[in-house]
Amino acid sequence: MPDAKKAKPVEIEVGGRTVRVSSPDRVVFPESAAGGELTKLDVVRYFADVAEGINGALLHRPTTLERWPKGWSADAVMATRADSHGDAFYQKRIPKGAPEWVETARIAFPSGRTADEVCPTEPAVAAWAAQIGTLTFHPWPVRRGPDDDATERVDQLRIDLDPQPGTDFDDAARVAPHLRELLGELGMTGYPKTSGGRGLHVFVPLAPEWTFTQARRATIAVGRELERRLPDQVTTKWWKEERGEKVFVDYNQMARDRTIASAWSIRANARATVSMPLSWDEVDQVHPDDFDVRTAPARLKDVGDLFAPLRADRDPALDCDLRPALDLADRDEAEGLGDLPYPPEYPKQPGEPKRVQPSRDKDRPKDAPAE
Missing domain, CATH: 3.30.70.3300 (Alpha-Beta Plaits)
Structure with missing residues (x-):
């Protein structure tokens, strides 16, 4: 296979935009992935092929990017708050150098800090994000609106x-x-x-x-x-x-x-599975491994986007x-x-019980019911 560093960039058309893919032959998923290795170009083309679905899932929503710029491998490490060194990371602010057509929405964290996150408004955004190593999109359960408080609702x-x-x-x-x-x-x-x-x-x-x-x-x-x-x-x-x-x-x-991985997102695992919308009748008939980068586009063509009723531009009657x-x-x-405990990084909330692991809570009676 040609050296990914020497491979010429490729341009693909997505929703009327031209997305430039550098190092298109870079391996993102190795041979262990379903159907053999997947390159960066394969991943970008996947998001172009499922543009209807992924754009609907992300439309007008501030979105955190889960980026794997070196590709996925079994021994890859995700960066954390405690250790920023890793092979992958969550991008909560719009990356430097993003095209001018990649829009943003401002969100507020529990700490009170704010950030301007990527806010997709057209199909090419997902393909562009894949070009910089994004596999999984984590949209907030809010939508951008005409007023500053829209992302609070x-x-x-x-x-x-x-x-x-x-x-x-x-x-x-x-x-x-x-x-x-x-x-x-x-x-x-x-x-x-x-x-x-x-x-x-x-x-x-x-x-x-x-x-x-x-x-x-x-x-x-x-x-x-x-x-x-x-x-x-x-x-x-x-x-x-x-x-x-x-x-x-x-x-x-x-x-x-x-946030939760969006529908049609790729998950960072050996099979390159996809988070797949289902009908209720299918839930007990399928397995997550049934849906991956190679099979998902055909399913979208066959059954359409079953998560369309959740789009930000849906009929309010839904x-x-x-x-x-x-x-x-x-x-x-x-x-x-x-109330029940919040995640550990959150400020203590009014009415929240103690954030202490029960086995380490010295003040908790041994026969006390769990919170």
């Missing part, structure tokens, strides 16, 4: 069914119909997708009028009700030592600055009301069930 409820050690995607798939039933009782319509890994995500379109605190509180209430109905299968326990072999409803994915879920939260709180 949540317009998607995102429920993450996260299988814990000892469980897998099939366990999440068994929980999913019960979640669908519960959402229906609350007057909500959920749209499922594979995470691209072991989990399952269910998104609900909302009118853009809810705060992050309200959306997280509603997610906790939905998770707790699901836990009551399926106590042997579902948990909302934040501390891993208390979860057991169950599916964790990760309510903190609705906290500010916590929006669901969050109030019934908040009423459920009110009932829980009236029975003594308060």
